[in-house]
Amino acid sequence: MEYNREQLSGKIIVKVVDEGQWRSDLKAFSYSLFLSPEWVNSVSSNLIRPVFLNFLIDDATVAKLSGVLVYSGKIKGKQIYCYASPALKTQDEALYNSIHTALLKFAKKEGIARIVMGSYDQQHNMECNAPGFFKTRRFEYVVNLKGDKELHFSKGFKKNVKKALNAGAKVLSSNSPVVLGKLFELLENTRQVRFQKYGTDYNPFYLQYWNKESILHLVKSKLGVLHYVVDENDEIHCVVLNIEQDERIYGLLMGSDDFTYQNGISSMVDSFFIEKFSKEGFQYYNPGGGTGDDGNAGIEKYKRSMGAEKIELSGSTTNFLIYPQKFLNPLLNLGRKLPATDKGVIGFLKRFI
Structure with missing residues (x-):
């Protein structure tokens, strides 16, 4: 009906x-x-x-x-x-x-x-x-793993993958406490590097009400899956947290050190995911998204380099x-008219509302 x-x-x-x-x-x-x-x-x-x-x-x-x-x-x-x-x-x-x-x-x-x-x-x-x-x-930027068209990787992306492999890097998977602890350790280094590269501060817990405790619960539930990169001496240089369920992958976090940035490890990891999950029959790999706010241009360029399609949601x-909360509505309406930034007084007001 x-x-x-x-x-x-x-x-x-x-x-x-x-x-x-x-x-x-x-x-x-x-x-x-x-x-x-x-x-x-x-x-x-x-x-x-x-x-x-x-x-x-x-x-x-x-x-x-x-x-x-x-x-x-x-x-x-x-x-x-x-x-x-x-x-x-x-x-x-x-x-x-x-x-x-x-x-x-x-x-x-x-x-x-x-x-x-x-x-x-x-x-x-x-x-x-x-x-x-x-x-x-x-x-969001989605890599279609079941599409008819062959994925196109940029020259820079392929160059970084080759560089990482030549450095002896390889990807492993484990939800062990050791790997989880390494993720938290590497996130601070990632924050500092992103600030230097893109000029904006990076909050790894970017999702509302998300924190370290949330990650512990997510990994324990097995919805969250940890992958990590080691060198020839088995030293961990990068840890990635994905959601993996129902033939879908969503990239949540990547914590990296200087070795990772110097050797193109992030490109190798994404290449690994695309190849691995394509073979396993997954639908897509979603490496995350953004709002179009400050600092997203470089991230968008990178995600497109791996063949991801930009999707508006x-x-x-x-x-x-x-009432009485309705008395705050003028502030909400004002916030919708403010520039898209998290900085200064405007950023404070947006966080409050």
């Missing part, structure tokens, strides 16, 4: 379910890896609780969404944060927008002050046009939905 948008909004029921029930039919939907229970649980804590939602029409589940309920104190209230938008079975814009409308009504009823939805690993390019939502745009946010 087909419904128009007005009929859909009234028919959709939002139901909170437990993790097991939510997971049971997940593979029937085109879902982001960042909606998986393992990811949501990894960022949870006492004040950040996982939430799993099914959207029903006539007792049939038509969409799924997971995220975290965040208790942000009296000023910001209780908010729901999702790392990607709802997962549907097919691209249906009328249904997609109606789900957002139903979610908005649900949030108000439950005393949720605000909704924020990202677009990490989002499996569609639909935009939310439901009243009360504001679009947020960002990009759209998330959405609301203003505050209930």
Whole structure:
């Protein structure tokens, strides 16, 4: 049966379910890896609780969404944060927008002050046009591992791969505590190098509510997989953290030392992933994305050098939905008009709101 948008909004029921029930039919939907229970649980804590939602029409589940309920104190209230938008079975814009409308009504009823939805690993390019939502745009770079066209690598990329192999580097895999500890050690060096190269500070824990503890949980759940690079003396110079599930790979973090930068190791690692996962029948390798803010030009150039395609994605946010938090909405509206930067007073204001 087909419904128009007005009929859909009234028919959709939002139901909170437990993790097991939510997971049971997940593979029937085109879902982001960042909606998986393992990811949501990894960022949870006492004040950040996982939430799993099914959207029903006539007792049939038509969409799924997971995220975290965040208790942000009296000023910001209780908010729901999702790392990607709802997962549907097919691209249906009328249904997609109606789900957002139903979610908005649900949030108000439950005393949720605000909704924020990202677009990490989002499996569609639909935009939310439901009243009360504001679009947020960002990009990701995806290497299609099952495409008909042969992947094109730049000369510089291939040169770096050869350089790394000549240096005796090789890629291994292990989720051991030793490798995990080395990742944390190398992240600080990566931060310093990126600052010197791109002129902007680099926060390795760039995802909302993500920290060292989250990585520990992610690796323990086996959704997170560690790969590392050693030289001829078995010294570790680089550690990479991926999400690997359902024939999909999403690159989360890479920690590197000077040997890595001097010998083109990052290109060798990406080449290794592309070859390895192509042979294993994976769909794509997503080495991450950006917002188009300061410092992304060099990163984008590199990701294109490995044959990645730039994809525009759209998330959405609301203003505050209930009082007294609604008094902060003028600040939110101002923040949307400010330049795209994390620096100075503007950066402070954006972080606050």
